Amino acid sequence: MGSKTLFEEYVRARAAGLARVAFLLTGDAHLAEDLVQVTLIEVASRWERILAGGDPEPYVRTVLYRKHLSWWRRHRRDARPTGELPEPAVPDIAGEVTTTVAVRRALDTLAPKQRAVLVLRYFEDLTESQAATVLGVRVGTVRSQTRDALARLRRLAPELSDLAKAVDR
Structure with a gap:
């Protein structure tokens, strides 16, 4: 089985779990999707080397968390806090x-x-x-x-x- 096929299988199996973690980190569904995509793009370029090391999960998780922290550092000046959080869309x-x-x-x-x-x-x-x-x-x-x-x-x-x-x- 080729590394591309293995990567596609990994993404199918883990995308939902990674999205849940990304949502917990960002608090925003759209940012969570972006975070997962950026993580998977970075991981895809190194997939063969990652597989050579064994289980890819710890590496992918590390990339996800570090990307989240680097995004926050880079964009924290852009954030404009408001006095109140908006009401959630969930009843x-x-x-x-x-x-x-x-x-x-x-x-x-x-x-x-x-x-x-x-x-x-x-x-x-x-x-x-x-x-x-x-x-x-x-x-x-x-x-x-x-x-x-x-x-x-x-x-x-x-x-x-x-x-x-x-x-x-």
Whole structure:
């Protein structure tokens, strides 16, 4: 099987999962799509070398997170904060939806690196060491970013306290 075919199979199998992670990182469906596309374009050009190293997933994940952080650094001057977040387009039809919206709003208050650390640790269920490897930082940085992010969420989103208690366990 050729490397092009293997890449196409990988994209078919992982595109939805990568899009979910990208959405959690960006908070915007369109930016998430762009982030996944840019990541896959970069990965495609190196696919044979990536496959030679074994499992491509850690490499792809690292590219995705690092692209997200570099986008934020490059475009943070363009951001114009508003006083209020717009109301979500999703109707409040159940407690799960309310929690999802609250989590999304809370994640929007975090710095990109803090947000990335929480997504890696609690959505992708990586260890501190694995998250540090993906982000190219030390384990102590992951610990401090996690601690600071969770403290900020507790302070700014007290309605998520039950969810935060589950994370602490």
